[in-house]
Amino acid sequence: MAGGERVPHRVAYRQVRANVGRLLHDRPDAAGYPVPACPGWTVRDLVAHLAEVSSAVICGWEGRPDSARLSGEGLGVEVLLAEWNAMAERADRLLSEADPRQGGIAVMDAFTHELDLRYALRVPPPAEHPAYPGALDTLVQGLSRSLTAHGLPALGLEAEGDQWVAGAGEPGATVRADRLDLCRSLAGRRTPEQIGALSWDTDPTRWLPAFTWGPFRPPVEPLAEPLAEPLSTARQDAGPTSAPRHRSGR
Numbered sequence: 001m002a003g004g005e006r007v008p009h010r011v012a013y014r015q016v017r018a019n020v021g022r023l024l025h026d027r028p029d030a031a032g033y034p035v036p037a038c039p040g041w042t043v044r045d046l047v048a049h050l051a052e053v054s055s056a057v058i059c060g061w062e063g064r065p066d067s068a069r070l071s072g073e074g075l076g077v078e079v080l081l082a083e084w085n086a087m088a089e090r091a092d093r094l095l096s097e098a099d100p101r102q103g104g105i106a107v108m109d110a111f112t113h114e115l116d117l118r119y120a121l122r123v124p125p126p127a128e129h130p131a132y133p134g135a136l137d138t139l140v141q142g143l144s145r146s147l148t149a150h151g152l153p154a155l156g157l158e159a160e161g162d163q164w165v166a167g168a169g170e171p172g173a174t175v176r177a178d179r180l181d182l183c184r185s186l187a188g189r190r191t192p193e194q195i196g197a198l199s200w201d202t203d204p205t206r207w208l209p210a211f212t213w214g215p216f217r218p219p220v221e222p223l224a225e226p227l228a229e230p231l232s233t234a235r236q237d238a239g240p241t242s243a244p245r246h247r248s249g250r
Contacts, residue, residue: 007134012131139186139187147210159176
């Protein structure tokens, strides 16, 4: 398991919610932008997902039916964000009191989609974010189950001073990457070729099938990467533009 500092899940989730709100506050025309990491989704769909998941989890924890129906086309991004923000106090309480594993899943899902949103808006990912450690812990746990299911040896993972072992026993290989690349690789946002191009200490081929697990499927083609700098107002109004393909580990 990694040794980096971990903040409470409520703190990391709160930061994701604040970041998503800030990203969309000055982009009223972004609702219809496609989200490359989530085929078929628009930015509005992504925000609806975040609000609906929050509502469903909170209502399940409180033992009452979930009446929220936020995915309909009639609700705009501002309304969806307001609904999500209205749950903040209950979400904080849930993330403070619930099983830490459930909190980790909530943080990982929300943070993964914050990054998806940044890519859709062509906004750089954050250099620092309190969700990185908890999200990576949860993603590595998922990879561990996948390695076991595939009958593969354990895998060591290293990212900017943090270390994990996924799977059982001594690692048969180790892969090193920055936190962003590791998050995106474990969450189905990197192609097998990109994952294989990370810094491995041996041929990665046998481990690559394990990166398909749970809800995550590596894309066939590389996803467009964010720009190095945020878009100007004029270019934001024009919508997303093409970007160079990501070349992981190069």
